Amino acid sequence: MKSLIIGFFSFFYQANLNHENMQGTGFAYLIRKAARLKGMELEVKKVHEQTSYFHTHPYLVNFIVGMWVREFEQNGEEDFHKKIYSSAFGALGDSFFWHSLRPLCFATAAIAGFYNPFAGIISYLVLYNLFHLSFRFTGFRIGYSLGRDVITFFNRIRFNKWATYFDIGSSLMLGILLSYMAKSSADFNSVLLGTLTVYIMLGMALAKKLDIVLGLTVIIITTGFFLYITGA
Amino acid sequence: MKKIIFRVDDRLIHGQVIEGWLKHFKINHVVIANDKVAQNPLQKMIYASTLPPGTELSILSVADFISSFRSDRYKKDYVLVLLESVDDLYAIKSMINDDIYVNIGCVACREHKIEVSNTVFLNPDEIKKICEIRQDYEVFIHKVAWEPSVEIKNFNYILEGNL
Numbered sequence: 001m002k003s004l005i006i007g008f009f010s011f012f013y014q015a016n017l018n019h020e021n022m023q024g025t026g027f028a029y030l031i032r033k034a035a036r037l038k039g040m041e042l043e044v045k046k047v048h049e050q051t052s053y054f055h056t057h058p059y060l061v062n063f064i065v066g067m068w069v070r071e072f073e074q075n076g077e078e079d080f081h082k083k084i085y086s087s088a089f090g091a092l093g094d095s096f097f098w099h100s101l102r103p104l105c106f107a108t109a110a111i112a113g114f115y116n117p118f119a120g121i122i123s124y125l126v127l128y129n130l131f132h133l134s135f136r137f138t139g140f141r142i143g144y145s146l147g148r149d150v151i152t153f154f155n156r157i158r159f160n161k162w163a164t165y166f167d168i169g170s171s172l173m174l175g176i177l178l179s180y181m182a183k184s185s186a187d188f189n190s191v192l193l194g195t196l197t198v199y200i201m202l203g204m205a206l207a208k209k210l211d212i213v214l215g216l217t218v219i220i221i222t223t224g225f226f227l228y229i230t231g232a
Numbered sequence: 233m234k235k236i237i238f239r240v241d242d243r244l245i246h247g248q249v250i251e252g253w254l255k256h257f258k259i260n261h262v263v264i265a266n267d268k269v270a271q272n273p274l275q276k277m278i279y280a281s282t283l284p285p286g287t288e289l290s291i292l293s294v295a296d297f298i299s300s301f302r303s304d305r306y307k308k309d310y311v312l313v314l315l316e317s318v319d320d321l322y323a324i325k326s327m328i329n330d331d332i333y334v335n336i337g338c339v340a341c342r343e344h345k346i347e348v349s350n351t352v353f354l355n356p357d358e359i360k361k362i363c364e365i366r367q368d369y370e371v372f373i374h375k376v377a378w379e380p381s382v383e384i385k386n387f388n389y390i391l392e393g394n395l
Contacts, residue, residue, distance in 0.1 A: 019350040020341045053340040057247065084275050087243035091282040094247025099255075151278045161285055 002037045003062070007137035009033050010062050022055035027082075030065045034140065038069055049079070056086040057093020059135045064089065066143020067150045074147070081148045088151065092159055100166035101131055107173030114180065236311045238328065240321050241337040244269070244314050245279050248337065252376030253312055254287060261288045261309035265297035265324065266316045294323050301327050318358040321365070328369050335374040335381065336362075349373050349382065 013026035028050035035042045056064060064085045071078035105128045113120025143150050154160070182196050203219045237259075241249060244264055253259060262283060269275050270293040280289050288309070292300060297313070300306075301324075315321050318339070328334060338351045345353035352373050354362070362371055374381035 022340075053342070055243070055246075084278055087246040088278045088282045090243070090246035091250045095250050095284065098247075099251055148274065151274075151281050155277075155281050160281055160283065164285060 002034075003066075003139070003141035004137050005037060006030065006034050006062055006065060006140040007133075010058070010065075010136060010139075013061055014058050021051055021053050023058075023061075024051045024054040027051075027054045027061065027065070030061065031068060034065050034069050035072070038073070038144075040069075040073070054082070054086055056089045057097065059097055059132055060089040060093045060139060062136060062139025063143035063150050063153075066140040066145070067147055068143075070144045070147040076148060085150065092154060095163040096159065096166070097132065100163040100170070101128060103170040104166045104173065107170050107177060111173060111177050111180070114177075114184075235309075236306065236313065236332045238313045238315065238321065238324070238332055238334045239337050240315050240318055240335070240339060242316050242339050244316060245282050246338075248376050249312070249314070250282070250284065252378070254284065256377040257310060257312075259310045259312045260286065261290070261306060261311045263297060263306070263311060263313045264289070264291045265294050265313055265320060266291070267293045269316075270296070294320055298324055298327060318354065318361050322361040325365050328365065330369070332369075333372075334365070334369060335372045337373075337375055349375075351375055 010030060013030055014023055016025035017023055028047050031050050032042055032047050064082055067085060068078045068082050070076075071081060105124045108127055109120040109124035111120075112123040142153050146153055178196070178200065182192065199219075237253065237257075239249075239253070243249075244266070245262070254262065264270075264279065269279070270291050276291050279291065283289055290300075315324070318336070321334070336352050339345075339353055339358075341347070341353040342355075345355050346359070347353050348359075365371055372381040
């Protein structure tokens with residue numbers, strides 16, 4: 001229950017995001033709430049100290065809050081470990097949630113949206129929040145139970161590999177989406193299939209070799225030129 | 233892009249480093265040159281757990297890094313060397329050459345620090361040290377690879393209160 005309460009309060013964690021102390025104010029707010037839930041009243045000075053520079057992924061912050069409270073209870077080095085985990089969870093969270101989960105959710109929603117736009121929106125929200133809320137609402141409990149060894153939880157579930165697996169999933173989903181679009185939008189024949197395959201491979205090669213945005217730009221310009229020439 | 237990057241970032245490995253540098257430049261070897269981290273097994277394990285599969289991580293003291301760098305250990309790799317502070321960069325300044333891209337990514341706001349950019353806050357001593365390095369080599373402020381870098385110029389003006 002305490003983990004759920006902290007999970008709820010963590011929705012306000014980024015409310016005072018700024019360049020000077022980043023999310024330090026939000027962290028101090030969460031620490032105070034969490035300590036109270038554990039029957040402790042932190043000194044004003046201690047809470048004020050927590051407003052110093054702090055920046056981590058918002059979905060994983062509760063793991064650090066749990067770890068901090070546990071270390072504080074046991075007279076550990078809560079502030080030292082807070083600093084280390086803030087950057088580590090920033091790395092893990094950004095890679096997975098921002099750069100891998102979102103594209104996968106988009107590809108899933110796009111496929112579902114072909115059948116029903118409403119299903120597309122719902123599938124995005126369900127898939128994304130399944131992961132987001134799971135981490136947000138269990139973070140405090142796990143962080144508190146493992147303390148400064150909270151990284152072992154992430155090692156156990158091999159979290160640093162999830163981004164790679166999800167990227168593969170996204171590529172697969174996009175492949176399905178493109179195949180479906182090609183099949184449903186034109187007279188499907190072997191020439192069209194061959195042209196599309198070469199086209200996609202060329203796009204991927206450009207994106208890999210140069211840059212995704214540049215690759216996309218080149219493909220769009222080429223397509224526009226091709227359509228202009230053929231009068232399509 | 234140059235094969236070796238020296239980056240001052242007081243958060244060491246974090247989201248911008250993974251997505252903005254490692255994946256963008258396909259860096260296969262990350263080196264943390266820091267005396268405190270090199271002596272802390274838990275901290276080493278935490279940082280090792282954050283890297284994507286296939287990326288090698290070396291955590292060395294500044295002195296060990298200097299000797300390993302001189303031994304051409306990183307010759308075949310695309311290397312990102314992370315330094316926690318400008319002081320650490322200054323300590324390895326003899327390693328810098330024209331083949332190394334030196335940038336400052338994130339130095340957090342602390343008391344008595346001057347805001348140089350929205351992610352870089354330096355004290356006068358750090359500014360002097362960077363000025364000394366940039367007499368011979370270019371030093372940039374560069375948050376993530378896809379954003380424009382800012383070359384540090386006329387840095388002493390900050391100390392003179394002109395900026």
